[in-house]
Amino acid sequence: xxxxxxxxxxxxxxxxxDVALRCDPISGHVSLFWYQQALGQGPEFLTYFQNEAQLxxxxxxxxxxxxxxxxxxxxxxxxxxxxxxxxxxxxxASLLGGSPNTEAFFGQGTRLTVV
Amino acid sequence: GQNIxxxxxxxxxxxxxxxxxxxxxTSGFNGLFWYQQHAGEAPTFLSYNVLDGLEEKGRFSSFLSRSKGYSxxxxxxxxxxxxxxxxxxxxxxxxxxxxxxxxxxSVIA
Numbered sequence: 001x002x003x004x005x006x007x008x009x010x011x012x013x014x015x016x017x018d019v020a021l022r023c024d025p026i027s028g029h030v031s032l033f034w035y036q037q038a039l040g041q042g043p044e045f046l047t048y049f050q051n052e053a054q055l056x057x058x059x060x061x062x063x064x065x066x067x068x069x070x071x072x073x074x075x076x077x078x079x080x081x082x083x084x085x086x087x088x089x090x091x092x093a094s095l096l097g098g099s100p101n102t103e104a105f106f107g108q109g110t111r112l113t114v115v
Numbered sequence: 116g117q118n119i120x121x122x123x124x125x126x127x128x129x130x131x132x133x134x135x136x137x138x139x140x141t142s143g144f145n146g147l148f149w150y151q152q153h154a155g156e157a158p159t160f161l162s163y164n165v166l167d168g169l170e171e172k173g174r175f176s177s178f179l180s181r182s183k184g185y186s187x188x189x190x191x192x193x194x195x196x197x198x199x200x201x202x203x204x205x206x207x208x209x210x211x212x213x214x215x216x217x218x219x220x221s222v223i224a
Contacts, residue, residue, distance in 0.1 A: 004157075033212060042202050042217040043158070045210060056210055091157065093212070101146050101165065104212060106157035 002026075006092050006107035013082045013114050021077045021110045025094030032075050033104065034067055035091040043091055049075060050098050082114045117141045119215035121203050126221045127193055135188045135201050135218045143208030149177050149188045150202040152217070158202055161188070190220075198222045 005024040013019050025032050031050055035043035036059075045059040051072035060067070064083075069075040079086055089109040095102060118140040127133040139147070146165040150158040164170055164179035164186060176189040188201055200217040207213060 031211070035214070040219070042200075042214040045213050048211060058210065093158075099145065099206070099211060101163065101206065103160040103163075104148075106159070108157050 004092055004094050004105050004107035006090075006110050008110060009108060011110055011112050013112065015083060015114055016081050017114075018078065018080045019082055019112065021079075021090050021112070023075045023077070023092030023094075023107060025073065025075070025092070026096075026105055027073075029094035029096050029105075030072075030098050031095045031104075032069060033093045034075070034077050035093070036061075037089045037091055037109070039088075046077070046090075079112075082112075084114050087112055087114045117205070117207055117210065117213055119203055119205055119213065121201075121215045121218045123216070124219045124221070126223060127190075129193055129195060129222055129224050131193050132189065132191050133193060133220065135190070135203075135220065137186045137188075137203035137215060139184050139186070139203070139205050139215075141184075141205050141207035141213070144181060145206040145208045145211075147177075147179055147186050148204040148206070148212070149175075149186075150204060150214075152200045152202060154199070161201075193222050195222050195224070 034046040037043045047057040049069045064080045066078045091109045093104040093106045095104040149161040152158040162177035202217045203215040
């Protein structure tokens, strides 16, 4: 595709519900990042893939958060038993190479609201 | 640990010059990025510095001093459309592309 695509754009979940957020990176991009962005804050790193390998998941806030990229392209971020503090915009970014010394391209994000 | 600091908010006048500072303390360093983010939109790339010195790109310039753990983004001839958040991000090697909290810039007439 022309850019990074995320779906859904908006998600309202009841507390305790499981959600799955999808990221379609730019075709051929090796690296993929997930970030959580609260209102008025910078993006907080969650996890990072090179191809299908999850190289760093140190930013995942709890074991309720899980990310995968099984075929090295599309990635899914899953949040189990959502809590109100999970409400945020979830951003996905991809870049061509294995190390970010070039431009990372961001999707429009998924705005998650937990009620 | 990693620490990236930027001022929270700045205000500047249309047509003026503004400098947004970023200091960082990271376990490694493989480059520093600046991104622009308009409200409700995705961040977009502005600049990348890996060596000391000034990189100029049109109205925007970015400076890096690795020994001081310091960078700044310089915006010249400010326009109203430059009102946005400016995000400093570091590739520390261990955790690529870690962002600061961002600086919200308001350009006033």
